[in-house]
Amino acid sequence: MIPPFRAQSTVATLPLCLLIGCTQESESPARDDVHSAKAVATRPADASQPLGADKTHPGPHFSIDDGACGITHRNLSGPTAEQGKRYLLDCIGPGIAVLDADGDGRLDLYFAQGRAADLPDGGDCANRLYLNLGGRRFAEHGADAGVADRGYGFGALAFDFDNDGDSDLLVTNHGPNVLYRNDGGRFTDVTAEHPGMAGGAEDWSTGAAAADVDGDGDLDLYVCNYLRHDASDLDRRGLCRFMTECHVPCGPLGLDAQADVFFRNGGPPDYRYTEASVDAGLAHAPSYGFQPVFSDVDGDGDLDLYVSNDSVPNFLFVNDGSGRFTEVGLVAGVACSNAGLAEAGMGVACGDLQGDGLPEFYVTNFSTQLNSLYVNRTRPGGPPWFDEQAKPVGVGGPTLFKLSWGCAIADFDNDGVPDIFCSNGHVYPQVDDCRPSEIVYRQPCNLFAGVAGPRLRFTDASADAGALTTVPDSHRSCVVADLDDDGRLDLVVNRLDESPLVAWNDTPASGHWLALQLQLPGATPEAPGHAAVGAHILARAGDRRWSAEVHCGSSFLSTEDLRVHLGLGDTAMLDELLVHFANGAAMRMENVAVDRVLVLRSPSPVPAGGAAPAPDAATADADAAGKGPP
Amino acid sequence: MSARRILLAVAACLLVTAGTFAQQDKVFDQARSLRRSGQPGAAAALLAAAIERHGRDERLAGLRGLCLLDDRRVPEARVLAAPFAGYAGREPRVHVLLGRLAQADANAESAIASFRAALALEPAFVEAYACLIQVAMSTRQFELAAEEAGRLEAIQPELGRSLGADALVAQAQVIRSAADEQFGYAIEKYEAALVKRPGDRAIARALLDCMIDYFRIESARALSASIFSEDRDAAERHYYEGRCLDALADPPGALAEYRAALASDAGHVAARHQIARLAIEDGRFEEAREQLALAAAAGPVSARSCLLLGLAEEGLGHDVQSEAALRESVSLDPGNNKALYHLGRLLVRTGRGSEGEALLARVNTGPR
Numbered sequence: 001m002i003p004p005f006r007a008q009s010t011v012a013t014l015p016l017c018l019l020i021g022c023t024q025e026s027e028s029p030a031r032d033d034v035h036s037a038k039a040v041a042t043r044p045a046d047a048s049q050p051l052g053a054d055k056t057h058p059g060p061h062f063s064i065d066d067g068a069c070g071i072t073h074r075n076l077s078g079p080t081a082e083q084g085k086r087y088l089l090d091c092i093g094p095g096i097a098v099l100d101a102d103g104d105g106r107l108d109l110y111f112a113q114g115r116a117a118d119l120p121d122g123g124d125c126a127n128r129l130y131l132n133l134g135g136r137r138f139a140e141h142g143a144d145a146g147v148a149d150r151g152y153g154f155g156a157l158a159f160d161f162d163n164d165g166d167s168d169l170l171v172t173n174h175g176p177n178v179l180y181r182n183d184g185g186r187f188t189d190v191t192a193e194h195p196g197m198a199g200g201a202e203d204w205s206t207g208a209a210a211a212d213v214d215g216d217g218d219l220d221l222y223v224c225n226y227l228r229h230d231a232s233d234l235d236r237r238g239l240c241r242f243m244t245e246c247h248v249p250c251g252p253l254g255l256d257a258q259a260d261v262f263f264r265n266g267g268p269p270d271y272r273y274t275e276a277s278v279d280a281g282l283a284h285a286p287s288y289g290f291q292p293v294f295s296d297v298d299g300d301g302d303l304d305l306y307v308s309n310d311s312v313p314n315f316l317f318v319n320d321g322s323g324r325f326t327e328v329g330l331v332a333g334v335a336c337s338n339a340g341l342a343e344a345g346m347g348v349a350c351g352d353l354q355g356d357g358l359p360e361f362y363v364t365n366f367s368t369q370l371n372s373l374y375v376n377r378t379r380p381g382g383p384p385w386f387d388e389q390a391k392p393v394g395v396g397g398p399t400l401f402k403l404s405w406g407c408a409i410a411d412f413d414n415d416g417v418p419d420i421f422c423s424n425g426h427v428y429p430q431v432d433d434c435r436p437s438e439i440v441y442r443q444p445c446n447l448f449a450g451v452a453g454p455r456l457r458f459t460d461a462s463a464d465a466g467a468l469t470t471v472p473d474s475h476r477s478c479v480v481a482d483l484d485d486d487g488r489l490d491l492v493v494n495r496l497d498e499s500p501l502v503a504w505n506d507t508p509a510s511g512h513w514l515a516l517q518l519q520l521p522g523a524t525p526e527a528p529g530h531a532a533v534g535a536h537i538l539a540r541a542g543d544r545r546w547s548a549e550v551h552c553g554s555s556f557l558s559t560e561d562l563r564v565h566l567g568l569g570d571t572a573m574l575d576e577l578l579v580h581f582a583n584g585a586a587m588r589m590e591n592v593a594v595d596r597v598l599v600l601r602s603p604s605p606v607p608a609g610g611a612a613p614a615p616d617a618a619t620a621d622a623d624a625a626g627k628g629p630p
Numbered sequence: 631m632s633a634r635r636i637l638l639a640v641a642a643c644l645l646v647t648a649g650t651f652a653q654q655d656k657v658f659d660q661a662r663s664l665r666r667s668g669q670p671g672a673a674a675a676l677l678a679a680a681i682e683r684h685g686r687d688e689r690l691a692g693l694r695g696l697c698l699l700d701d702r703r704v705p706e707a708r709v710l711a712a713p714f715a716g717y718a719g720r721e722p723r724v725h726v727l728l729g730r731l732a733q734a735d736a737n738a739e740s741a742i743a744s745f746r747a748a749l750a751l752e753p754a755f756v757e758a759y760a761c762l763i764q765v766a767m768s769t770r771q772f773e774l775a776a777e778e779a780g781r782l783e784a785i786q787p788e789l790g791r792s793l794g795a796d797a798l799v800a801q802a803q804v805i806r807s808a809a810d811e812q813f814g815y816a817i818e819k820y821e822a823a824l825v826k827r828p829g830d831r832a833i834a835r836a837l838l839d840c841m842i843d844y845f846r847i848e849s850a851r852a853l854s855a856s857i858f859s860e861d862r863d864a865a866e867r868h869y870y871e872g873r874c875l876d877a878l879a880d881p882p883g884a885l886a887e888y889r890a891a892l893a894s895d896a897g898h899v900a901a902r903h904q905i906a907r908l909a910i911e912d913g914r915f916e917e918a919r920e921q922l923a924l925a926a927a928a929g930p931v932s933a934r935s936c937l938l939l940g941l942a943e944e945g946l947g948h949d950v951q952s953e954a955a956l957r958e959s960v961s962l963d964p965g966n967n968k969a970l971y972h973l974g975r976l977l978v979r980t981g982r983g984s985e986g987e988a989l990l991a992r993v994n995t996g997p998r
């Protein structure tokens with residue numbers, strides 16, 4: 001049995017709900033043209049060294065795709081760095097969404113796109129959808145699929161808002177946002193059906209995240225807004241001073257921040273969104289929001305909300321279980337530095353680094369502000385409580401001169417210990433003309449390899465991880481996903497004014513792994529299941545434990561793969577696997593084979609109308625354990 | 631009266647006047663010597679008697695005013711200076727007196743004008759330079775301070791370099807606290823200060839801390855090796871090597887160096903604080919508390935030691951003791967942001983939300 005290392009996850013009370021009989025299980029669809037997940041997951045013959053117990057094995061390594069994968073478009077963000085960027089608007093860059101757009105089981109990629117300043121109509125500024133053809137090849141399909149929005153794009157959220165089993169898209173823009181409904185691979189702009197979803201013409205929306213915060217069976221939505229970009233006002237101001245001798249685009253401080261917006265999903269039949277910030281307790285002072293992520297930070301079974309804010313304190317909104325929130329970031333210790341100073345929060349990654357069932361947050365910050373690692377110290381039944389520990393655990397110091405954006409907590413070498421990745425590049429091209437010289441515009445990314453042991457610790461593995469982490473560039477947003485289904489997590493990193501980088505994970509001695517595609521019952525017979533956002537996974541092998549959540553919206557302006565990937569090191573079989581779904585259902589399996597994609601569907605359907613799940617053995621016990629919906 | 635008598639009378643007057651001047655010179659020199667030997671009160675008394683005898687003399691009055699200020703008798707100095715309001719005469723000491731009074735009144739602009747007037751009259755007037763540099767530093771006019779220190783250096787090399795170093799250190803401290811992006815300038819200023827005062831360990835330590843905080847590890851190691859090169863410096867060498875390893879995310883290595891520092895000098899409080907900090911970060915709160923107790927026995931209580939104790943006690947679940955230590959830290963250093971932050975969080979967590987929130991609002995008043 002897994003010890004109840006989450007107070008409310010007293011899974012010992014659950015009766016066995018063995019997979020066969022009460023759930024559906026399948027492996028990832030067989031594909032002729034790609035490696036079978038199971039086949040390629042076999043550890044290489046020379047990888048006899050047990051992983052996780054030490055760090056003698058080679059660390060993560062990535063090879064940059066040379067363009068053969070077919071993702072070649074150039075990111076547009078106003079004037080290029082060489083042409084001179086005068087506005088912050090042109091220095092941020094857009095996000096990326098990982099999704100299965102056409103329902104073929106392969107992970108596709110959606111890229112938001114900015115605009116070119118010097119080309120008519122913004123240049124070739126349509127957002128891009130690349131369908132995964134397998135074999136590390138993609139084909140551009142955005143215009144055909146109907147998702148080629150031409151706004152000045154920033155955020156890309158892939159989520160199934162109508163529970164029909166396919167992934168819809170929210171594109172956030174400077175200007176009106178766009179919500180696309182996916183119907184079997186064909187997208188329709190349905191923004192007008194959702195009051196307030198587009199936002200104002202002058203709104204600058206950034207990151208977004210979705211989760212079922214009120215337990216009614218559908219995905220609610222939180223959209224960050226950044227600041228009011230007024231070009232004429234900025235032209236009057238000119239450039240602003242930075243460091244001592246530099247002049248750079250102004251902001252965000254000194255410019256008008258915009259408030260984030262929360263939308264509640266009305267559920268079937270229309271799944272219409274209604275702005276509900278005040279009702280949910282999420283109306284707050286405008287705060288230069290960049291990226292939200294939903295996570296159960298205190299282990300009480302509901303989804304709380306973390307928001308990284310630029311230059312002002314970050315937010316942590318705690319859910320009371322009914323979908324009403326209270327902001328506690330400062331007291332909880334996740335709002336600012338360990339010295340009580342607000343920092344320039346950019347991206348945020350969320351994951352359990354300690355194996356205690358509670359999530360940590362890794363937040364990327366400005367140059368000379370170390371990135372932050374908020375380590376979860378919440379006591380059972382207590383309020384959220386974190387300590388900022390980036391420097392002592394080894395993920396702070398190397399970011400001192402970096403300005404980081406996208407980030408991820410993931411086990412890239414499958415050694416059973418999560419790693420941390422952050423993409424770096426200074427916001428201001430002009431910084432190259434500034435002193436001191438350590439702070440430069442183009443910067444290599446960082447990869448921190450988790451070190452096994454009783455103490456949370458990382459080593460900077462950047463030097464050995466390939467060009468992505470050694471070659472300076474204008475990196476911005478990033479996503480993690482096993483795009484080639486080989487059991488190793490790949491990276492896609494956007495670059496400002498350049499084409500995205502696809503970094504294939506070719507770590508030689510990768511350990512065992514398990515990917516979990518978790519589903520809730522679909523709304524219609526035609527839609528057998530949809531992504532189980534917010535599901536919480538606990539896994540055990542001997543005395544080793546892992547936990548993870550399904551996040552929809554994280555990193556920076558992006559959506560990562562909704563499949564949960566566990567690196568398992570030398571663990572060839574899990575003794576126990578527990579899944580708590582957001583609808584209150586729970587599932588337990590024993591002796592779980594690894595090195596495969598496991599599809600698990602919640603055993604209890606969510607009835608139409610959003611009532612509590614129909615009782616069955618699993619949900620009844622989950623409720624008794626305090627993991628059920630309110 | 632015959633012409634001869636007139637000439638004799640004039641000669642007599644001249645002799646008397648010369649004698650008076652000679653006496654005044656003598657008094658002036660005596661007073662100056664007394665002042666320089668740290669007896670400004672005696673100097674002021676001597677000058678007062680001379681002024682009483684000989685009437686108003688700007689030079690004696692100016693020097694007496696400066697002596698009164700040295701003797702912290704500011705009201706008397708003000709009375710003495712009152713008749714000189716708007717002074718445009720040629721006695722530099724009166725200008726310096728007026729400048730120092732303006733400086734006391736926080737009127738830096740007027741003070742600087744007075745000191746400059748003094749220097750225009752007496753370009754080698756060291757005191758005027760020193761005062762000018764001081765007021766420039768206090769008002770963060772570091773370029774002015776460095777410029778004047780350079781001029782003083784031409785007259786009195788040692789003093790000029792020393793004051794120049796002070797100006798550079800003050801500038802470096804301001805740069806460090808104001809904007810992290812300018813850390814390179816802070817390092818440059820510390821380095822320049824160390825050139826002016828080679829071997830100054832206070833400056834070297836500040837420079838080492840700055841280098842290590844900003845990851846210039848190899849430079850820090852080289853500096854540490856050159857500054858702390860003697861056998862008696864072993865503790866400092868180990869301490870700064872520990873700091874370097876700390877920055878390089880090698881806590882075990884750092885701990886070993888801090889322990890080596892203590893082996894060389896059991897009273898090295900900073901090393902013990904670092905060991906306590908590492909223990910706190912590693913969750914070994916009891917050990918941290920023990921180290922802090924040893925540090926308290928070896929040196930005075932500081933805001934930092936109280937902060938660390940507060941964090942250790944909090945880690946042990948001793949909220950009352952933690953609160954007391956954090957409050958002590960704040961009382962020792964009201965601007966201690968970190969102590970305010972942790973105290974605020976502790977108070978909110980233990981049910982004193984309003985006070986805690988007020989503290990948190992204080993610490994988090996703005997971005998970096």
